[in-house]
Amino acid sequence: MTRMAATRDGYGQALLDLADNDKIVVLEADLGKSTKSLHFRKEYPDRTISCGIGEQNMLLVGAGLAASGYIPFASTFAIFTERAFEQMRNGVARPNLAVHLCGSHGGTHTGTDGSSAQSIEDLAVFRTLPNVVVMHPCDDVSTRELTMQLPDLGKPSYMRTARNKTPVLYDGREDEIKIGRGVVLREGYDVAIIACGVLVSESLKAAESLAEEGINATVVDMHTLKPIDGELIDSLVAQCGALVTAEDHNVIGGLGSAVAEYIVSNSYAPLEMVGVPDRFGESGQADEMLEVMGISAPYIARAAKEAISRK
């Protein structure tokens, strides 16, 4: 049976695994229990700085630490990272200080807290900042691997993690995870589904249902939205000739936009974008929210057929 885990747990584990590097510091804004930085705090209280419920301050304390030779990892809910957007813009990205920001509880999949906690625009806004790497991994293993690579990145990053458990896809495949390189999880020749985060496993489900109808889909985990893996997109266009993107994020500005921006000036193919249809969420269970938003496996399968019909 498939192991289930939440990406935020991969983040928490990675911080612990990184702790031997005494330049690693952790910043919290009263949500360490939720983002999972609490494990680091427990073991390394001297290298954990509580910023209270003050995200703006947290980002710039991180900038000051980064400018002084430390490698700060700051986390809060994805939605609250947005409150500190201008701090990230002016105080972190502009001077290119390697502060690593993690926004947990991203997307409508967050569930019953409702729309105030369901960030659907974080990937879009951080993608617009020069110097910032943007990631949204799909399972705890890849989250851990990507986080482990951040100290060597040398520039700021934003990573969205999710609250709820999803199927683990990378047990034993850790070596395949590299920042900036998408991963082909399933190979087909009729259509390529490019997904991130919680919709990667939904895309695999969609590919299975498509296979029953004789349609063979490639499924890619595009865990890094910026820089987008253009080389891989080129090969998907050449191989499949039709693309679908899938994300638990506003259809404006996220992964779909990143792929569209790439293909319009490179190798063109019809593209269908599955994402939150420019509306806010509501309270509901994670699986219910994917249905309400029209982004679950059946919707991805339908979009795949639409993309193929436009070839």
Added chain:
Amino acid sequence: MTKTITELEEIARKCRVEIVKMVHRAQAGHPGGSLSEIDLLSALYATRMRVRPSEPDWFDRDRFILSKGHASPGMYAILAEMGFISHEDLKSYRVLGGVCQGHVDMKWCPGVDFSAGSLGMGLSFGMGCASAARLDKSERRAFVMIGDGEMQEGSVWEAAMAAAHHELGNLKVILDRNRIQNDDFCEEQMRMFDIAAKWKAFGWNVKEINGHDMNEIMEGLDFLEAPENCHGPSILIAHTIKGGGISYMENNPSFHGAAPNDEQFHQAMVELGEVKA
């Protein structure tokens, strides 16, 4: 780093000349807040900052963060006076490709420790620098200059609360209390009531001085450095005059962000003793 009061006053006078020249040359910029802060910056850099102008990135230097980053001419003037940049560099103020960007920028100018320009950010950055120094068990300090209008940004108080909570005795703030902000007098824009009481209530060591009196400034800097004030963060509330030193700019909100014309420039040079009337 001993300097007489007369020597410090002469440094500040020379910096005032450069401030007015920069803003006049660029026909843009922020003279008012540069002139109000310059006596403080002169004393701080000439007598307290542990820095190496020939080695601006020296790791164990004190950090200085001009959070009111638009008041950059004052910063550039003292950096030139200290030898971080040349006086020729001052001509690049607001010029494409120039070391002296419109707002102070750590990526462009040696000696600038933070890219400011958006108000309410410097104190948090300074808290990060102070936290790093503590982790390193280093003696280096983080000095931050903020403006009074800037205190209307809520993020200032996030940082004020956090720095006191973490007892960052190596974090030293100087408030340039010049009473004027972009649109008008601060009291018209947003009344501030008892500023000293606010900071005390947040857990800070507080002292008020006249920010244009070199003797008082030196006493104020002594206060910031006093061992008994190094168990938590300290703030020097320096009462200043916006545009201080140039008669027609003093207490004149229109010189927050406006350049003098040629006639006004000449008058300023006369008032600063650079040319005869």
